[in-house]
Amino acid sequence: MIRVLIPILMLLSSCSGYKLKINKNPFFFQGIKTVAIPMFVNHSILPSVNGHFAKEFSLLLSRFSGLRIFLGDKNDADAILLGIVESSDFRKEVVKTRNPKFTTGLLQSSIGSKRNQFYLPLTSRVSLKLRVILIKRPTPQLVKVVTSKMGKYLKRHPKIIFNRVFNLNHTFTRSLYDTLSVDRGGVVNYTKNSYFLDDSVAKMAKLAVVKFNEEIINAF
Numbered sequence: 001m002i003r004v005l006i007p008i009l010m011l012l013s014s015c016s017g018y019k020l021k022i023n024k025n026p027f028f029f030q031g032i033k034t035v036a037i038p039m040f041v042n043h044s045i046l047p048s049v050n051g052h053f054a055k056e057f058s059l060l061l062s063r064f065s066g067l068r069i070f071l072g073d074k075n076d077a078d079a080i081l082l083g084i085v086e087s088s089d090f091r092k093e094v095v096k097t098r099n100p101k102f103t104t105g106l107l108q109s110s111i112g113s114k115r116n117q118f119y120l121p122l123t124s125r126v127s128l129k130l131r132v133i134l135i136k137r138p139t140p141q142l143v144k145v146v147t148s149k150m151g152k153y154l155k156r157h158p159k160i161i162f163n164r165v166f167n168l169n170h171t172f173t174r175s176l177y178d179t180l181s182v183d184r185g186g187v188v189n190y191t192k193n194s195y196f197l198d199d200s201v202a203k204m205a206k207l208a209v210v211k212f213n214e215e216i217i218n219a220f
Contacts, residue, residue: 025066026220027079030161032136035061036074040083041147044128045094046197050085052205053130057083060209079136079161082146086129095197098123098171125171126200130208132216134161166211170200 025033037058040050061081062069070077087094133146136159145151146160155163173196 023064025064026217027134027161028066029220030079030136032078032134032161033066034068034070034074034077034079035134036070036072036077036080037061038071038073038080038082040085042085043149044085044087045089045091046087046126046128046201049128049201050083052202053083053085053208056205056209057081057132057212060213079134080138080143082133082135082143084131084133084147084151086131086152087127094127096125096127098125123171123173125169126197126204128168128201128204130166130168131163132166132208132212133163135159136161162216164212164216166208168204168208170204170207172196172200 027033027035037054040054040057042048042050058069058071061067073080131152133151135142135146135157138146138159142157142159146154152165154160
């Protein structure tokens with residue numbers, strides 16, 4: 001039976017577009033078999049963005065055989081993966097308008113004649129930074145320092161396996177419609193714009209995982 005299976009597996013692996021690959025624990029040689037992933041810390045000016053990043057990194061690392069992932073704090077894990085979302089302190093630099101739209105026509109009628117025409121943001125570019133740190137059996141004091149705003153200045157430590165910063169950007173287009181009646185699209189302009197911003201952050205989290213896999217995981 002084994003003699004029959006081996007040629008079949010070799011044939012499948014040689015077929016175009018097919019790869020027989022097993023994702024093994026990338027941290028095995030560091031003596032890490034269990035990793036705790038607490039909720040990522042949000043030091044950016046955008047609210048509630050850390051959940052997207054924690055989710056994507058948990059999904060990625062849970063796919064490796066021989067590596068057990070614990071969500072939340074677990075003191076007896078071999079290592080802890082910390083994530084800190086950072087940004088500029090100025091919103092105009094975090095969400096930067098790239099394609100403003102002048103309020104003319106139906107949009108001007110929606111606003112009314114008492115207000116002068118002005119530019120509305122249409123296309124925006126969101127910029128965030130994600131710092132990812134893997135620490136082997138850290139002390140509570142070390143975790144507190146790393147996750148503080150001073151943590152970015154801690155470049156080296158015997159317990160830190162890696163400390164990497166990823167620059168992330170995503171561009172989204174707002175929906176701008178008139179509000180001449182309750183059936184017009186402009187009635188939900190604000191709701192849609194909030195959705196687009198949240199969707200951009202979700203996509204940036206997926207991009208961060210891709211970069212992490214290419215630059216960190218593949219290096220082990």
